[in-house]
Amino acid sequence: MSHRPILYVTGLFLSTLAAFMLIPVFYDLLTKNVDIWEFVMAAIITASAGMILMFSCKPEHYNIRPKQVFVLTTLCWLAVSGFAALPLWFKLPISYTDAFFETMSGITTTGSTILVGLDHLAHSVLIWRSLLQWFGGIGFIVVAVAVLPQLKVGGMRLFQSESSDWSEKALPRSGSIAKRIVIAYLIMTVACAYLYVLGGMTLFEAVNHAMTTVSTGGYSTSDASMGFFKSSLIIWTSTVFMILASLPFTLFVRCMQGELHNLYRDNQVQAFIVFLVVIWLIVSLWLWDNSRYTLWQSLTLVSFNTTSTISTTGYAYGDYTLWGGFAKLIFFFLLSVGGCSGSTAGGIKIFRFQIGGKLLNVQLKQLVHPKACFVQRYNGQKISDDILRSLIGFSFFFVLLITVMSLLLTLCGLDPVTCVSGATTAVANVGPGLGKIIGPAGNFSSLPDAAKWILSAGMLLGRLEVITVLILFTPVFWRD
Secondary structure (H helix, E strand, O other), X not given: OOOHHHHHHHHHHHHHHHHHOHHHHHHHHHOOOOOOHHHHHHHHXXXXXXXXXXXXXXXXXXXXXXXXXXXXXXXXXXXXXHHHOXXXXXXXXXXXXXXXXXXXXXXXXXXXXXXXOHHHOOHHHHHHHHHHHHHHHXXXXXXXXXXXXXXXXXXXHHHHHHHHHHHHHOOOOHHHHHHHHHHHHHHHHHHHHHHHHHHOOOHHHHHHHHHHHHOOOOOOOOOOHHHHOOOHHHHHHHHHHHHHHOOOHHHHHHHHOOOOHHHHHOHHHHHHHHHHHHHHHHHHHHHHHOOOOOHHHHHHHHHHHHHHHHOOOOOOOOOHHHOOHHHXXXXXXXXXXXXXXXXXXXXXXXXXXXXXXXXXXXXXXXXXXXXXXXXXXXXXXXXXXXXXXXXXHHHHHHXXXXXXHHHHHHOOOOOHHHHHHHHHHHHOOOOOOOHHHHOOOOOOOOOOHHHHHHHHHHHHHHHOOOHHHHHHHOHHHHOO
Protein backbone atom coordinates (compact mmCIF):
# COMPACT_ATOMS: atom_id res chain seq x y z
CA MET A 1 0.00 0.00 0.00
CA SER A 2 1.45 3.37 -1.02
CA HIS A 3 1.18 5.91 1.76
CA ARG A 4 2.14 8.96 -0.30
CA PRO A 5 -1.42 9.75 -1.53
CA ILE A 6 -2.75 9.26 2.00
CA LEU A 7 -0.24 11.63 3.57
CA TYR A 8 -0.64 14.14 0.74
CA VAL A 9 -4.42 14.37 1.23
CA THR A 10 -3.94 14.55 5.00
CA GLY A 11 -1.59 17.48 4.45
CA LEU A 12 -4.21 19.12 2.24
CA PHE A 13 -6.78 18.78 5.01
CA LEU A 14 -4.40 20.31 7.56
CA SER A 15 -3.57 23.23 5.28
CA THR A 16 -7.28 23.91 4.83
CA LEU A 17 -7.80 23.64 8.60
CA ALA A 18 -5.05 26.22 9.15
CA ALA A 19 -6.84 28.66 6.85
CA PHE A 20 -10.08 28.27 8.81
CA MET A 21 -8.21 28.94 12.06
CA LEU A 22 -7.87 32.50 10.82
CA ILE A 23 -11.65 33.06 10.94
CA PRO A 24 -11.64 33.62 14.74
CA VAL A 25 -8.58 35.84 14.23
CA PHE A 26 -10.43 38.06 11.77
CA TYR A 27 -13.40 38.23 14.13
CA ASP A 28 -11.17 39.35 17.00
CA LEU A 29 -9.56 42.00 14.81
CA LEU A 30 -12.98 43.28 13.71
CA THR A 31 -14.07 43.57 17.34
CA LYS A 32 -10.75 45.26 18.23
CA ASN A 33 -9.49 42.34 20.32
CA VAL A 34 -5.75 42.02 19.78
CA ASP A 35 -5.28 38.86 21.84
CA ILE A 36 -4.96 36.65 18.77
CA TRP A 37 -1.56 35.00 19.09
CA GLU A 38 -2.96 31.62 20.18
CA PHE A 39 -4.94 31.11 16.98
CA VAL A 40 -2.16 32.56 14.83
CA MET A 41 0.43 30.24 16.38
CA ALA A 42 -1.88 27.23 15.98
CA ALA A 43 -2.49 28.18 12.33
CA ILE A 44 1.25 28.46 11.67
CA ILE A 45 1.99 25.05 13.24
CA THR A 46 -0.91 23.38 11.41
CA ALA A 47 -0.06 24.99 8.07
CA SER A 48 3.60 23.98 8.44
CA ALA A 49 2.68 20.36 9.10
CA GLY A 50 0.26 20.37 6.19
CA MET A 51 2.71 21.91 3.73
CA ILE A 52 5.48 19.51 4.74
CA LEU A 53 3.20 16.53 4.05
CA MET A 54 1.99 17.97 0.76
CA PHE A 55 5.41 18.83 -0.66
CA SER A 56 7.24 15.74 0.62
CA CYS A 57 4.55 13.19 -0.23
CA LYS A 58 3.12 14.45 -3.50
CA PRO A 59 2.19 11.26 -5.38
CA GLU A 60 2.89 10.57 -9.01
CA HIS A 61 -0.74 9.65 -9.56
CA TYR A 62 -3.92 10.11 -7.51
CA ASN A 63 -5.68 6.77 -7.96
CA ILE A 64 -6.56 5.87 -4.38
CA ARG A 65 -7.65 2.29 -3.79
CA PRO A 66 -10.37 1.27 -1.31
CA LYS A 67 -7.75 0.06 1.19
CA GLN A 68 -6.13 3.47 1.14
CA VAL A 69 -9.47 5.20 1.65
CA PHE A 70 -10.00 3.29 4.91
CA VAL A 71 -6.67 4.57 6.23
CA LEU A 72 -7.19 8.05 4.78
CA THR A 73 -10.64 8.53 6.33
CA THR A 74 -9.50 7.59 9.83
CA LEU A 75 -6.14 9.40 9.61
CA CYS A 76 -7.70 12.64 8.40
CA TRP A 77 -10.23 12.67 11.24
CA LEU A 78 -7.47 12.02 13.79
CA ALA A 79 -5.04 14.55 12.29
CA VAL A 80 -7.65 17.29 12.03
CA SER A 81 -8.82 16.67 15.61
CA GLY A 82 -5.25 16.65 16.90
CA PHE A 83 -4.30 19.96 15.30
CA ALA A 84 -7.69 21.62 15.79
CA ALA A 85 -7.19 21.15 19.53
CA LEU A 86 -4.16 23.48 19.51
CA PRO A 87 -6.10 26.80 19.66
CA LEU A 88 -8.10 25.58 22.66
CA TRP A 89 -4.95 24.27 24.35
CA PHE A 90 -3.11 27.55 23.80
CA LYS A 91 -6.05 29.82 24.64
CA LEU A 92 -7.62 28.14 27.66
CA PRO A 93 -6.24 26.87 30.98
CA ILE A 94 -6.93 23.24 30.08
CA SER A 95 -4.80 20.17 29.34
CA TYR A 96 -4.23 18.81 25.85
CA THR A 97 -6.43 15.85 26.81
CA ASP A 98 -9.33 18.19 27.49
CA ALA A 99 -8.64 20.17 24.32
CA PHE A 100 -8.54 17.00 22.22
CA PHE A 101 -11.76 15.70 23.80
CA GLU A 102 -13.53 18.99 23.09
CA THR A 103 -12.26 19.02 19.52
CA MET A 104 -13.08 15.39 18.79
CA SER A 105 -16.54 16.01 20.21
CA GLY A 106 -16.86 18.99 17.88
CA ILE A 107 -15.52 17.38 14.71
CA THR A 108 -17.71 14.30 15.20
CA THR A 109 -20.70 16.59 16.02
CA THR A 110 -21.14 14.77 19.33
CA GLY A 111 -21.52 17.86 21.49
CA SER A 112 -20.10 16.55 24.77
CA THR A 113 -18.10 19.29 26.46
CA ILE A 114 -15.57 19.75 29.24
CA LEU A 115 -15.84 23.54 29.25
CA VAL A 116 -17.70 25.54 31.89
CA GLY A 117 -18.48 29.24 31.96
CA LEU A 118 -19.37 29.36 28.26
CA ASP A 119 -21.26 32.63 28.81
CA HIS A 120 -17.95 34.33 29.65
CA LEU A 121 -15.58 32.59 27.23
CA ALA A 122 -13.75 34.51 24.52
CA HIS A 123 -15.88 34.79 21.40
CA SER A 124 -13.05 33.41 19.27
CA VAL A 125 -13.21 30.14 21.24
CA LEU A 126 -16.99 29.91 20.86
CA ILE A 127 -16.71 30.55 17.12
CA TRP A 128 -14.02 27.88 16.77
CA ARG A 129 -16.16 25.28 18.56
CA SER A 130 -19.12 26.05 16.32
CA LEU A 131 -16.98 25.96 13.18
CA LEU A 132 -15.60 22.55 14.14
CA GLN A 133 -19.11 21.13 14.37
CA TRP A 134 -20.26 22.82 11.18
CA PHE A 135 -17.32 21.46 9.18
CA GLY A 136 -17.64 18.07 10.85
CA GLY A 137 -21.29 17.84 9.83
CA ILE A 138 -20.76 18.60 6.15
CA GLY A 139 -17.59 16.51 6.15
CA PHE A 140 -19.43 13.42 7.27
CA ILE A 141 -22.19 13.89 4.69
CA VAL A 142 -19.58 13.96 1.93
CA VAL A 143 -17.92 10.85 3.36
CA ALA A 144 -21.29 9.12 3.63
CA VAL A 145 -22.19 9.94 0.03
CA ALA A 146 -18.86 9.60 -1.75
CA VAL A 147 -16.76 7.21 0.34
CA LEU A 148 -18.62 4.77 2.59
CA PRO A 149 -20.89 3.34 -0.13
CA GLN A 150 -17.81 2.44 -2.17
CA LEU A 151 -16.27 0.62 0.80
CA LYS A 152 -19.41 -1.45 1.46
CA VAL A 153 -19.33 -0.82 5.20
CA GLY A 154 -21.89 -0.01 7.84
CA GLY A 155 -24.86 -0.59 5.56
CA MET A 156 -24.23 2.66 3.70
CA ARG A 157 -24.45 0.88 0.35
CA LEU A 158 -28.18 0.93 0.91
CA PHE A 159 -27.92 4.70 0.83
CA GLN A 160 -26.13 4.40 -2.51
CA SER A 161 -28.84 2.09 -3.86
CA GLU A 162 -31.51 4.59 -2.82
CA SER A 163 -29.90 7.36 -4.87
CA SER A 164 -28.24 5.39 -7.68
CA ASP A 165 -31.07 5.87 -10.16
CA TRP A 166 -31.00 9.67 -10.07
CA SER A 167 -27.30 10.13 -9.28
CA GLU A 168 -26.24 8.31 -12.43
CA LYS A 169 -28.59 10.31 -14.65
CA ALA A 170 -28.76 13.76 -13.09
CA LEU A 171 -25.50 13.99 -11.13
CA PRO A 172 -23.10 11.44 -12.64
CA ARG A 173 -20.15 12.18 -10.36
CA SER A 174 -19.98 12.15 -6.56
CA GLY A 175 -18.21 15.52 -6.73
CA SER A 176 -21.32 17.04 -8.30
CA ILE A 177 -23.49 15.55 -5.57
CA ALA A 178 -21.19 16.86 -2.85
CA LYS A 179 -21.19 20.36 -4.37
CA ARG A 180 -24.97 20.56 -4.36
CA ILE A 181 -25.14 19.15 -0.84
CA VAL A 182 -22.81 21.92 0.35
CA ILE A 183 -25.13 24.51 -1.25
CA ALA A 184 -28.14 22.99 0.52
CA TYR A 185 -26.16 22.95 3.78
CA LEU A 186 -25.29 26.65 3.40
CA ILE A 187 -28.87 27.64 2.58
CA MET A 188 -30.17 25.76 5.62
CA THR A 189 -27.59 27.39 7.90
CA VAL A 190 -28.43 30.91 6.73
CA ALA A 191 -32.18 30.31 7.05
CA CYS A 192 -31.75 28.92 10.56
CA ALA A 193 -29.61 31.89 11.65
CA TYR A 194 -32.16 34.35 10.25
CA LEU A 195 -35.03 32.78 12.21
CA TYR A 196 -32.91 32.68 15.36
CA VAL A 197 -32.35 36.44 15.03
CA LEU A 198 -36.11 36.94 14.63
CA GLY A 199 -36.58 34.92 17.81
CA GLY A 200 -34.39 37.28 19.82
CA MET A 201 -30.84 35.99 19.51
CA THR A 202 -27.99 38.36 18.76
CA LEU A 203 -26.31 37.88 15.38
CA PHE A 204 -23.33 36.24 17.08
CA GLU A 205 -25.54 33.80 19.00
CA ALA A 206 -27.66 33.09 15.94
CA VAL A 207 -24.73 32.26 13.65
CA ASN A 208 -23.10 30.00 16.25
CA HIS A 209 -26.31 28.15 17.05
CA ALA A 210 -27.26 27.84 13.38
CA MET A 211 -23.94 26.11 12.66
CA THR A 212 -24.36 23.69 15.56
CA THR A 213 -28.05 23.06 14.81
CA VAL A 214 -27.67 22.21 11.13
CA SER A 215 -24.67 20.00 11.93
CA THR A 216 -26.68 18.34 14.75
CA GLY A 217 -23.70 19.10 16.98
CA GLY A 218 -25.28 20.85 19.95
CA TYR A 219 -22.53 23.22 21.10
CA SER A 220 -23.98 26.39 22.59
CA THR A 221 -22.69 29.79 23.66
CA SER A 222 -24.22 29.32 27.12
CA ASP A 223 -23.89 26.74 29.89
CA ALA A 224 -27.70 26.59 29.97
CA SER A 225 -27.73 25.60 26.28
CA MET A 226 -31.07 26.48 24.69
CA GLY A 227 -32.54 26.98 28.14
CA PHE A 228 -30.80 30.37 28.14
CA PHE A 229 -33.26 31.68 25.55
CA LYS A 230 -36.82 32.23 26.73
CA SER A 231 -38.41 32.28 23.29
CA SER A 232 -40.85 29.75 21.87
CA LEU A 233 -39.87 30.82 18.34
CA ILE A 234 -36.23 29.93 19.02
CA ILE A 235 -37.13 26.56 20.55
CA TRP A 236 -39.48 25.56 17.71
CA THR A 237 -37.06 26.88 15.07
CA SER A 238 -34.37 24.71 16.58
CA THR A 239 -36.72 21.72 16.66
CA VAL A 240 -37.65 22.10 12.99
CA PHE A 241 -34.06 22.51 11.79
CA MET A 242 -32.86 19.57 13.88
CA ILE A 243 -35.48 17.49 12.07
CA LEU A 244 -34.41 18.84 8.67
CA ALA A 245 -30.74 18.17 9.43
CA SER A 246 -31.65 14.57 10.29
CA LEU A 247 -33.06 13.91 6.81
CA PRO A 248 -30.99 12.66 3.83
CA PHE A 249 -29.30 15.65 2.23
CA THR A 250 -29.43 14.07 -1.22
CA LEU A 251 -33.20 14.43 -1.00
CA PHE A 252 -32.73 18.17 -0.49
CA VAL A 253 -30.70 18.17 -3.70
CA ARG A 254 -33.63 16.51 -5.41
CA CYS A 255 -35.94 19.17 -4.00
CA MET A 256 -33.64 21.85 -5.43
CA GLN A 257 -34.19 20.18 -8.80
CA GLY A 258 -37.96 20.43 -8.38
CA GLU A 259 -38.58 16.84 -7.25
CA LEU A 260 -40.29 17.69 -3.97
CA HIS A 261 -42.30 14.47 -3.91
CA ASN A 262 -39.15 12.40 -3.31
CA LEU A 263 -38.78 13.90 0.16
CA TYR A 264 -42.13 12.82 1.57
CA ARG A 265 -42.28 9.55 -0.39
CA ASP A 266 -39.00 8.25 0.99
CA ASN A 267 -39.55 5.29 3.33
CA GLN A 268 -36.86 6.42 5.72
CA VAL A 269 -38.23 9.96 6.02
CA GLN A 270 -41.75 8.66 6.59
CA ALA A 271 -40.60 6.32 9.35
CA PHE A 272 -38.49 9.03 11.00
CA ILE A 273 -41.33 11.58 11.11
CA VAL A 274 -43.87 9.03 12.35
CA PHE A 275 -41.46 7.87 15.05
CA LEU A 276 -40.89 11.46 16.19
CA VAL A 277 -44.59 12.28 16.37
CA VAL A 278 -45.40 9.11 18.32
CA ILE A 279 -42.63 9.82 20.85
CA TRP A 280 -43.78 13.43 21.18
CA LEU A 281 -47.36 12.40 21.92
CA ILE A 282 -46.52 9.62 24.39
CA VAL A 283 -44.02 11.58 26.47
CA SER A 284 -45.95 14.89 26.28
CA LEU A 285 -49.15 13.34 27.55
CA TRP A 286 -47.25 11.55 30.30
CA LEU A 287 -45.43 14.74 31.37
CA TRP A 288 -48.65 16.76 31.26
CA ASP A 289 -50.33 14.20 33.51
CA ASN A 290 -47.41 13.97 35.95
CA SER A 291 -46.31 17.58 36.30
CA ARG A 292 -47.56 21.15 36.62
CA TYR A 293 -46.80 21.96 32.98
CA THR A 294 -49.66 22.82 30.65
CA LEU A 295 -50.21 20.65 27.59
CA TRP A 296 -48.51 23.23 25.32
CA GLN A 297 -45.54 23.58 27.69
CA SER A 298 -45.22 19.81 27.87
CA LEU A 299 -45.33 19.49 24.09
CA THR A 300 -42.70 22.22 23.66
CA LEU A 301 -40.35 20.71 26.24
CA VAL A 302 -40.77 17.15 25.00
CA SER A 303 -40.63 17.87 21.27
CA PHE A 304 -37.41 19.86 21.64
CA ASN A 305 -35.58 17.50 24.00
CA THR A 306 -36.61 14.26 22.31
CA THR A 307 -35.79 15.65 18.86
CA SER A 308 -32.45 16.86 20.19
CA THR A 309 -31.69 13.35 21.47
CA ILE A 310 -32.98 11.40 18.47
CA SER A 311 -31.20 13.69 16.01
CA THR A 312 -28.05 13.34 18.19
CA THR A 313 -27.81 17.14 18.46
CA GLY A 314 -27.54 17.22 22.23
CA TYR A 315 -29.09 20.59 23.01
CA ALA A 316 -30.82 20.81 26.38
CA TYR A 317 -33.88 22.82 27.38
CA GLY A 318 -34.18 22.17 31.08
CA ASP A 319 -33.12 18.96 32.81
CA TYR A 320 -35.31 16.14 31.50
CA THR A 321 -33.71 13.65 33.92
CA LEU A 322 -35.82 15.32 36.64
CA TRP A 323 -39.06 14.35 34.91
CA GLY A 324 -39.14 10.89 36.46
CA GLY A 325 -38.16 7.28 35.82
CA PHE A 326 -40.32 6.82 32.71
CA ALA A 327 -38.71 9.81 30.98
CA LYS A 328 -35.20 8.67 31.94
CA LEU A 329 -35.78 5.25 30.41
CA ILE A 330 -37.27 6.73 27.23
CA PHE A 331 -34.32 9.09 26.79
CA PHE A 332 -31.85 6.27 27.38
CA PHE A 333 -33.36 4.26 24.52
CA LEU A 334 -33.51 7.35 22.31
CA LEU A 335 -29.75 7.93 22.73
CA SER A 336 -28.86 5.35 20.09
CA VAL A 337 -31.70 5.78 17.57
CA GLY A 338 -30.27 8.51 15.35
CA GLY A 339 -31.63 10.16 12.22
CA CYS A 340 -31.58 9.14 8.57
CA SER A 341 -28.67 7.91 6.50
CA GLY A 342 -26.89 10.64 4.57
CA SER A 343 -27.70 13.26 7.22
CA THR A 344 -25.54 14.96 9.82
CA ALA A 345 -27.15 12.87 12.58
CA GLY A 346 -25.36 9.97 14.23
CA GLY A 347 -26.73 6.88 15.95
CA ILE A 348 -27.80 3.56 14.50
CA LYS A 349 -30.01 5.32 11.93
CA ILE A 350 -33.69 4.76 11.22
CA PHE A 351 -33.20 2.65 8.09
CA ARG A 352 -31.38 -0.03 10.08
CA PHE A 353 -34.38 -0.42 12.37
CA GLN A 354 -36.62 -0.64 9.31
CA ILE A 355 -34.47 -3.33 7.73
CA GLY A 356 -34.36 -5.17 11.05
CA GLY A 357 -38.15 -5.13 11.14
CA LYS A 358 -38.29 -6.49 7.60
CA LEU A 359 -35.87 -9.27 8.52
CA LEU A 360 -38.01 -10.23 11.50
CA ASN A 361 -41.17 -10.19 9.37
CA VAL A 362 -39.58 -12.43 6.72
CA GLN A 363 -38.26 -14.78 9.39
CA LEU A 364 -41.75 -15.20 10.86
CA LYS A 365 -43.23 -15.81 7.41
CA GLN A 366 -40.50 -18.32 6.65
CA LEU A 367 -41.43 -20.32 9.74
CA VAL A 368 -44.99 -20.59 8.48
CA HIS A 369 -44.01 -21.18 4.82
CA PRO A 370 -40.56 -22.84 4.91
CA LYS A 371 -40.38 -23.40 1.14
CA ALA A 372 -41.51 -19.92 0.11
CA CYS A 373 -39.11 -17.32 -1.32
CA PHE A 374 -39.56 -13.79 -0.03
CA VAL A 375 -37.92 -10.82 -1.75
CA GLN A 376 -37.12 -7.94 0.58
CA ARG A 377 -37.31 -4.42 -0.80
CA TYR A 378 -36.61 -0.98 0.58
CA ASN A 379 -37.68 2.19 -1.25
CA GLY A 380 -38.43 0.01 -4.25
CA GLN A 381 -34.90 -1.44 -4.29
CA LYS A 382 -34.08 -5.07 -3.64
CA ILE A 383 -32.07 -5.55 -0.46
CA SER A 384 -29.02 -7.61 -1.43
CA ASP A 385 -27.26 -10.09 0.84
CA ASP A 386 -24.12 -7.95 1.21
CA ILE A 387 -26.24 -5.05 2.47
CA LEU A 388 -27.87 -7.34 5.02
CA ARG A 389 -24.47 -8.62 6.12
CA SER A 390 -23.12 -5.10 6.55
CA LEU A 391 -26.21 -4.05 8.51
CA ILE A 392 -25.94 -7.01 10.85
CA GLY A 393 -22.21 -6.48 11.21
CA PHE A 394 -22.60 -2.80 12.04
CA SER A 395 -25.37 -3.42 14.58
CA PHE A 396 -23.33 -6.15 16.29
CA PHE A 397 -20.18 -4.04 16.56
CA PHE A 398 -22.20 -0.99 17.65
CA VAL A 399 -23.59 -2.85 20.65
CA LEU A 400 -20.28 -4.62 21.32
CA LEU A 401 -18.38 -1.32 21.27
CA ILE A 402 -20.75 0.26 23.80
CA THR A 403 -20.40 -2.81 26.04
CA VAL A 404 -16.59 -2.80 25.92
CA MET A 405 -16.40 0.96 26.46
CA SER A 406 -18.78 0.74 29.42
CA LEU A 407 -16.56 -1.90 31.04
CA LEU A 408 -13.44 0.18 30.43
CA LEU A 409 -15.10 3.24 31.95
CA THR A 410 -15.93 1.28 35.11
CA LEU A 411 -12.18 0.73 35.52
CA CYS A 412 -11.88 4.52 35.69
CA GLY A 413 -14.02 4.50 38.84
CA LEU A 414 -17.25 5.81 37.31
CA ASP A 415 -20.75 4.74 38.34
CA PRO A 416 -22.76 2.37 36.07
CA VAL A 417 -25.20 5.03 34.80
CA THR A 418 -22.36 7.33 33.77
CA CYS A 419 -20.47 4.44 32.16
CA VAL A 420 -23.32 3.05 30.07
CA SER A 421 -24.89 6.36 29.08
CA GLY A 422 -21.45 7.90 28.46
CA ALA A 423 -20.41 5.06 26.16
CA THR A 424 -23.76 5.17 24.35
CA THR A 425 -23.77 8.93 23.87
CA ALA A 426 -20.17 8.84 22.58
CA VAL A 427 -20.67 6.05 20.04
CA ALA A 428 -24.04 7.49 18.94
CA ASN A 429 -22.56 11.03 18.83
CA VAL A 430 -25.38 12.49 20.93
CA GLY A 431 -23.64 14.69 23.52
CA PRO A 432 -25.07 14.64 27.05
CA GLY A 433 -25.58 11.36 28.85
CA LEU A 434 -27.62 10.54 31.92
CA GLY A 435 -26.96 10.93 35.63
CA LYS A 436 -25.69 13.76 37.79
CA ILE A 437 -22.22 13.97 36.23
CA ILE A 438 -22.73 13.94 32.45
CA GLY A 439 -26.49 14.56 32.26
CA PRO A 440 -28.01 17.56 30.47
CA ALA A 441 -27.31 19.73 33.52
CA GLY A 442 -23.67 18.59 33.83
CA ASN A 443 -20.63 18.05 31.60
CA PHE A 444 -17.59 15.81 31.17
CA SER A 445 -14.97 18.02 32.85
CA SER A 446 -14.75 15.98 36.06
CA LEU A 447 -14.04 12.67 34.31
CA PRO A 448 -10.52 11.26 34.58
CA ASP A 449 -8.21 11.66 31.57
CA ALA A 450 -8.36 7.95 30.76
CA ALA A 451 -12.15 8.13 30.47
CA LYS A 452 -11.90 11.14 28.13
CA TRP A 453 -9.54 9.27 25.79
CA ILE A 454 -11.85 6.22 25.81
CA LEU A 455 -14.85 8.41 24.99
CA SER A 456 -12.89 10.26 22.28
CA ALA A 457 -12.13 6.93 20.62
CA GLY A 458 -15.81 6.01 20.85
CA MET A 459 -16.84 9.28 19.18
CA LEU A 460 -14.51 8.63 16.25
CA LEU A 461 -15.64 5.03 15.85
CA GLY A 462 -19.29 6.01 15.99
CA ARG A 463 -18.95 8.88 13.51
CA LEU A 464 -17.14 6.71 10.95
CA GLU A 465 -19.67 3.88 11.23
CA VAL A 466 -17.49 1.67 13.47
CA ILE A 467 -16.35 -0.88 10.86
CA THR A 468 -14.44 1.74 8.85
CA VAL A 469 -12.01 2.08 11.76
CA LEU A 470 -12.11 -1.44 13.21
CA ILE A 471 -11.01 -2.99 9.92
CA LEU A 472 -7.63 -1.27 10.32
CA PHE A 473 -6.93 -3.52 13.31
CA THR A 474 -7.39 -6.78 11.38
CA PRO A 475 -4.28 -8.63 10.07
CA VAL A 476 -5.99 -9.43 6.75
CA PHE A 477 -6.28 -5.72 5.95
CA TRP A 478 -2.50 -5.25 5.88
CA ARG A 479 -1.76 -8.33 3.78
CA ASP A 480 -1.16 -7.94 0.06
